Amino acid sequence: DIVMTQSPDSLAVSLGERATIYCKSSQSLLSSSSNKNSLAWYQQKPGQPPKLLTYWASTRESGVPDRFSGGGSGTDFTLTISNLQAEDVAVYYCQQYYSIPPITFGQGTRLEIK
């Protein structure tokens, strides 16, 4: 199984500042045939299901503010939230879909306002 490790576990950032969350996979998520990384990011607010933010590591889902950007390749990935807003308080998860079964997630990063 591919192990996904996020850091940090929690993060406090001031409004208007930038937050960066890291996700590391135990093996490469890059497909040599498609040159795509099979990595998605989700945002989950209390009492709600997760919401897709980005996929293929850096493709932003329709309707997601451009403050959210995904990056990285191979085994190291980032989710960056620029100009942090109060509504961005949530838990963020990375998910690999390179090798299935099983699909695996990072443990989650809790983002709060400082």
Next chain:
Amino acid sequence: QVQLVQSGAEVKKPGASVKVSCKASGYTFTGHYIHWVRQAPGQGLEWMGRINPNSGATNYAQKFQGRVTMTRDTSISTAYMELSRLTFDDTAVYYCARDRGDADYWDSWGQGTLVTVSS
């Protein structure tokens, strides 16, 4: 618009089984895999498995092999997840989610079904 509506909360005793439904609308049901993901209270996300609504083929996480059964009824665009031999550790919110079609990431989710295992 795409919508996944799940059945309501359940309370079960240890050793019992639970069956959760996920009714899809707003798209061609047979065109997208349905996945099941659970989340224990205060914990992270855990993938349980997926079903191809077109063929009925399934893939399960090793952890749930022998205890989970995923089925579908294409006539009513509904997927089901049945988990047997419940223990207290199965207390969780169970979500269904639809894949995009080109890969196993999920663009639409059900609202979640809380399953409580209690004696």
